[in-house]
Amino acid sequence: MLSKKVLNEGFKYLEKDPVKNFPKLVKWASKIPMQERTKRQFDKIVEYWDDEDGPWHKFIYNLLTELDSNVRKTLLMNLTIHAGIEGAKVLDESRAKYDCNVPWAILMDPTSACNLKCKGCWAAEYEKTDSLNYETLDDIINQGKALGTYSYIYSGGEPLIRKDDIIKLAKAHNDCVFLAFTNGTLIDDEFAHKVQQVGNLTFAISIEGFEEETDMRRGAGTYKKVIAAMDILKKHGIAFGFSTCYHSKNEDVISSEKYIDYMIEKGCVLGWFFTYIPLGKDAVVDLIATAEQRKHMYEKVREYRNTKPIFTMDFWNDGSYVNGCIAAGRRYLHINANGDVEPCAFIHYSSANIHDVSLIEALQQPLFKEYKKNQPFNDNMLRPCPLLDNPNYLKKMVLDSKAKSTQPKDRENVVDLTNKTQKISKEWEVVSTKLWQSEQRKSVN
Numbered sequence: 099m100l101s102k103k104v105l106n107e108g109f110k111y112l113e114k115d116p117v118k119n120f121p122k123l124v125k126w127a128s129k130i131p132m133q134e135r136t137k138r139q140f141d142k143i144v145e146y147w148d149d150e151d152g153p154w155h156k157f158i159y160n161l162l163t164e165l166d167s168n169v170r171k172t173l174l175m176n177l178t179i180h181a182g183i184e185g186a187k188v189l190d191e192s193r194a195k196y197d198c199n200v201p202w203a204i205l206m207d208p209t210s211a212c213n214l215k216c217k218g219c220w221a222a223e224y225e226k227t228d229s230l231n232y233e234t235l236d237d238i239i240n241q242g243k244a245l246g247t248y249s250y251i252y253s254g255g256e257p258l259i260r261k262d263d264i265i266k267l268a269k270a271h272n273d274c275v276f277l278a279f280t281n282g283t284l285i286d287d288e289f290a291h292k293v294q295q296v297g298n299l300t301f302a303i304s305i306e307g308f309e310e311e312t313d314m315r316r317g318a319g320t321y322k323k324v325i326a327a328m329d330i331l332k333k334h335g336i337a338f339g340f341s342t343c344y345h346s347k348n349e350d351v352i353s354s355e356k357y358i359d360y361m362i363e364k365g366c367v368l369g370w371f372f373t374y375i376p377l378g379k380d381a382v383v384d385l386i387a388t389a390e391q392r393k394h395m396y397e398k399v400r401e402y403r404n405t406k407p408i409f410t411m412d413f414w415n416d417g418s419y420v421n422g423c424i425a426a427g428r429r430y431l432h433i434n435a436n437g438d439v440e441p442c443a444f445i446h447y448s449s450a451n452i453h454d455v456s457l458i459e460a461l462q463q464p465l466f467k468e469y470k471k472n473q474p475f476n477d478n479m480l481r482p483c484p485l486l487d488n489p490n491y492l493k494k495m496v497l498d499s500k501a502k503s504t505q506p507k508d509r510e511n512v513v514d515l516t517n518k519t520q521k522i523s524k525e526w527e528v529v530s531t532k533l534w535q536s537e538q539r540k541s542v543n
Contacts, residue, residue, distance in 0.1 A: 105179060109171050116162040116170070121147050132183045133190070156407035161367060166335025172297030173275065173337060180273045181248040188246030198461045199427030199470050203249035204242050205443055208235060208260040210435035214281050214316055228435035232263045234452065238433065239271050241457040252278040253443060255435060261289055268296040277302060279341055282327035283320065290334040302341040302370050303327060307351040325364065332365030339368030344395055345385040353398040362408050369410040371395060375444045375486065376518045379508045383518055389525040396533060417482030418537060422474025426466040438504040441469055445485060445492070447501040447512065464499035480530040487523050489516035
């Protein structure tokens with residue numbers, strides 16, 4: 099714990115003059131013994147800061163000048179030490195000890211209830227009365243920390259229906275980093291003040307573009323509530339970003355420079371892009387983005403990384419940065435509000451429930467072992483997903499492991515599910531192969 103004590107003193111020094119002292123703190127911290135991959139991340143931060151004309155310098159500058167001091171200090175400490183230097187070491191030890199995937203982050207649903215009814219929501223197939231009580235959520239986090247996991251993500255349903263418990267958990271686990279995917283409509287000044295005080299809770303606010311696109315999927319008036327929530331969080335110096343689902347009807351809008359610039363103006367520090375997945379027997383297949391639209395997203399997100407002061411991610415198209423699929427505990431997993439431990443928020447199959455087994459036992463369930471054995475699912479890292487890009491793999495893994503559907507409304511058969519993505523997977527294979535070959539040529543040169 100020497101590194102924690104050293105950095106605690108360093109953060110006190112940082113707060114005297116964040117902009118001036120930040121590069122000194124990073125260079126100082128990089129000398130602490132750590133995993134090689136963590137050391138590379140520190141070196142990259144120094145490189146970004148030294149490029150004063152680059153977007154990443156501006157990104158870091160914004161964090162140092164716009165975040166509340168308690169939020170800044172708490173997030174930096176937890177990301178650097180607990181989820182970084184110390185957590186990475188324990189994660190490696192746990193993976194070796196248990197011979198299974200152990201995740202860097204755990205996504206869990208405090209509730210499946212929601213105050214909106216969005217078209218094509220991946221959580222719509224769950225019962226709206228399911229919830230994980232405080233004691234269960236607390237126990238999951240305690241088990242996770244023992245394995246080296248210090249990053250926790252909330253989804254739902256709408257997680258902020260459980261505002262009080264989420265604040266309570268943030269206080270109880272002040273060494274962790276929490277991110278809530280939220281529709282933003284329940285954020286107010288009183289709640290933002292509490293978030294400011296705990297310091298370790300961040301948000302990804304769901305938005306589908308501008309007013310027309312957002313209200314089309316989320317209901318009339320939602321967009322204005324989302325923008326109001328962003329204004330409240332920015333006023334309180336809280337770290338937040340946007341979460342956008344791109345599909346065949348909005349891809350041209352949400353990939354536009356106008357949209358990205360507006361999100362930055364509103365105070366977003368990150369942008370997380372997801373593509374529409376046709377879950378449930380009544381899913382609107384026509385909303386699946388075309389291969390050309392996905393290619394366009396690939397190109398635009400990479401462009402913005404080099405030109406805009408915001409950290410953008412594409413859950414599917416960024417497979418080349420993480421060597422394919424990150425599900426089933428390889429980097430993350432999903433625990434739904436019923437307690438089913440699923441590989442991914444978009445893969446609703448499981449043979450383990452957190453009410454019946456420990457976290458490590460859930461990670462050792464047959465379906466997760468099938469994932470570990472098969473990841474990555476092919477040599478093209480731009481085709482990472484077993485559902486969207488490799489549907490026959492998902493079908494085989496679910497059938498071989500005898501995992502059951504966790505969708506109580508329709509118990510969607512994996513054969514039916516994967517039949518919906520066979521066509522787009524073949525189309526994307528053709529397009530992505532050219533992109534991947536281009537990436538490989540650039541890496542060699």
